[in-house]
Amino acid sequence: MMSVSITASAADHIKKCLQDRGQGEGLRVKVKPSGCSGYSYVLDFADRIEANDAVFEEQGVKILVDQDSLPMLEGTEVDYVQEGLNRFFRFNNPHVKDECGCGESFSV
Numbered sequence: 001m002m003s004v005s006i007t008a009s010a011a012d013h014i015k016k017c018l019q020d021r022g023q024g025e026g027l028r029v030k031v032k033p034s035g036c037s038g039y040s041y042v043l044d045f046a047d048r049i050e051a052n053d054a055v056f057e058e059q060g061v062k063i064l065v066d067q068d069s070l071p072m073l074e075g076t077e078v079d080y081v082q083e084g085l086n087r088f089f090r091f092n093n094p095h096v097k098d099e100c101g102c103g104e105s106f107s108v
Contacts, residue, residue: 003056003074003075004029004054004056004063004065004073004074004075004076004077004078005056005058005076005077005078006058006059006061006063006077006078006079007077007078007079007080008059009079009080009081010061010078010079010080010089011058011059011060011061012080013080014026014027014061014080015060015061017045018045021045023047024045024046024047025046025047025048025049025062025064026045026046026055026057026061026062026063026064027043027044027045027046027061027062027063027064027078028042028043028044028045028046028053028064028065028066029041029042029043029063029064029065029069029073029078030042030043030044030065030066030069031068031069031072031073038106038107038108039072039106039107039108040106041089041091043089046062046064049062049064050064050066052066052067053065053066053067054066054067054070063078072093072095072108073093073095074095075093075094075095076091076092076093076094076095077091077092078090078091078092079091079092093106095108096108
């Protein structure tokens, strides 16, 4: 079975964002063609679950992934990290073969 997981740090951040928004089913993660390496991640808060969404629930948080993105995200761990003053989601994706220098896109 395909899966996407999240760390405790990511779960805490997503819960806080959903609480601040006052609504939402969870975090939608997609992959789209973009950037110099081929693909980029797209994040958005989902207010409803679509018919073609795979839903992964962990630590009280739902991650929604559409069927087109799922093969490239299988086995990915979503983390939320702080490096200096920067805070961001980091994707530990076992399918990534290369990333661009700026870190905005990847290839599989």
